[in-house]
Amino acid sequence: MMKRFEVEIEKIVAGGDGLARHEGRVVFVPGTVSGERHQVETVLEKKDFLRARSVALLESSEQRREAPCPYYGRCGGCSLMHLSPAAALETKRDILLESLSRQRISHDAVVATPFPETGYRTRIRLHFSRSGGELVMGFHGRASHEVHDIEHCLLASEPLNATWRAVRSWFHEDPTRARGLKSIELQESSHQPGRVIARFLVQSRHGILEFEKREPRELLEHAGLQGFIVEAERGGRRELRVGSPVVEHRLGELMLRQTAGSFFQANRFALDRLVQIVAPKSAVARWIDLYCGVGFFSLPFASAAGEVVGVESAPRSLSDARANAKAAGQQNAGNVRFIQQDAATFAESFSFNRDDIVVVDPPRGGLTRALRERLLASPIERLHYVSCDAPAFARDARALVESGFEIDALELVDLFPNTHHFETVATFIRRRGRRSLSGLDSLPPKGRY
Numbered sequence: 001m002m003k004r005f006e007v008e009i010e011k012i013v014a015g016g017d018g019l020a021r022h023e024g025r026v027v028f029v030p031g032t033v034s035g036e037r038h039q040v041e042t043v044l045e046k047k048d049f050l051r052a053r054s055v056a057l058l059e060s061s062e063q064r065r066e067a068p069c070p071y072y073g074r075c076g077g078c079s080l081m082h083l084s085p086a087a088a089l090e091t092k093r094d095i096l097l098e099s100l101s102r103q104r105i106s107h108d109a110v111v112a113t114p115f116p117e118t119g120y121r122t123r124i125r126l127h128f129s130r131s132g133g134e135l136v137m138g139f140h141g142r143a144s145h146e147v148h149d150i151e152h153c154l155l156a157s158e159p160l161n162a163t164w165r166a167v168r169s170w171f172h173e174d175p176t177r178a179r180g181l182k183s184i185e186l187q188e189s190s191h192q193p194g195r196v197i198a199r200f201l202v203q204s205r206h207g208i209l210e211f212e213k214r215e216p217r218e219l220l221e222h223a224g225l226q227g228f229i230v231e232a233e234r235g236g237r238r239e240l241r242v243g244s245p246v247v248e249h250r251l252g253e254l255m256l257r258q259t260a261g262s263f264f265q266a267n268r269f270a271l272d273r274l275v276q277i278v279a280p281k282s283a284v285a286r287w288i289d290l291y292c293g294v295g296f297f298s299l300p301f302a303s304a305a306g307e308v309v310g311v312e313s314a315p316r317s318l319s320d321a322r323a324n325a326k327a328a329g330q331q332n333a334g335n336v337r338f339i340q341q342d343a344a345t346f347a348e349s350f351s352f353n354r355d356d357i358v359v360v361d362p363p364r365g366g367l368t369r370a371l372r373e374r375l376l377a378s379p380i381e382r383l384h385y386v387s388c389d390a391p392a393f394a395r396d397a398r399a400l401v402e403s404g405f406e407i408d409a410l411e412l413v414d415l416f417p418n419t420h421h422f423e424t425v426a427t428f429i430r431r432r433g434r435r436s437l438s439g440l441d442s443l444p445p446k447g448r449y
Ligand SMILES: C[S@@+](CC[C@H](N)C(=O)[O-])C[C@H]1O[C@@H](n2cnc3c(N)ncnc32)[C@H](O)[C@@H]1O
Pocket: 263, 264, 265, 290, 291, 292, 293, 294, 295, 296, 297, 311, 312, 313, 314, 317, 341, 342, 343, 344, 361, 362, 363
């Protein structure tokens, strides 16, 4: 049964919700600010926590602002837009430090100079659905798969939005064109605004054939897409390629290509900073980039390293990485090897050396146990960890610290202003001579709030 009660928000936690307490249980309330009082209504009740929505703001915080996006609150893309940019950044720092402290690690974090809070995204993923027979195209709602009709995303550039409007109008002209489509990912070049490629996901292989019949090539002309790929969520490797589904990104002196569907860092302003943080200060014998994507954290360092090894499981990203190495030329890429493999499987049989420098940039779940244990058992002494999930990072950091590493540098890079997401870039070095738990509380990690 829905209950109404008043709460005071203690803090904002990983995921972006405000945390409060009510009758011995934790209550999570989205769209709130630390210190505020709200009247809330439960939306989900579990044994040890509740989810609730605010029905009245009783006492507001000075950190609150009017969100600049008309979709805010319904669209699930942003979760901290009701905070001033400075307060949102401070909140993210608190989330990172709290994630570490829950793993009994106390360490301060440098916060990178903030990037513009809008127009930064080079990749947006929009979904297709039907409501009352009408085609709906937009983002998922907060913690739901309901699609909200979105015409414009403030986080994306104006040219990327213009492409989205044109794509939308092509489907609105004839909604049967969207039959069987699940989503579209639009990817813009970070240095050539308006050069956009796309990846459509359809439900099944059959959906690819169906979509092909609807003359999707028209989209190149109509929406100015460079090219696109259509592939099935399930059903193997078959894909449809139209035009040239490739964009380029400038990274210092390098030009990196990305095919639709390959991963590339999504904030156009943050690319150089990310590379600078992990850049080696002196010559390196071997640079090992696990989860390497198209070579973002490996190719910029090829001239400083005797050898570079990149490992990536996605075939498309891997082939981009190889093409990027080739395009980078002999002078700095002849020493580069890209291997298509699961990172843990690679590490299992790879013979690491003490002077190897390893970069890991895993998906949200962090390192697998197998990879973590393999790295811990290896003789490496320096590891850069690039993370997009603070709790997963903190879990892995604890294992590293328990096994004799210490955090040498920790930087929060806010790649995703207005959302609760951010990137953490840490450098771990192996403590010499001892393998104690110094720097760690001896207590086990805290499980719950
Ligand atoms: C967060 S992205 C980072 C990519 C790259 N470091 C960059 O900055 O562009 C993670 C990458 O890991 C790849 N990946 C996911 N699971 C993997 C696995 N088990 N083994 C190797 N690569 C994996 C993904 O395809 C993706 O390219």
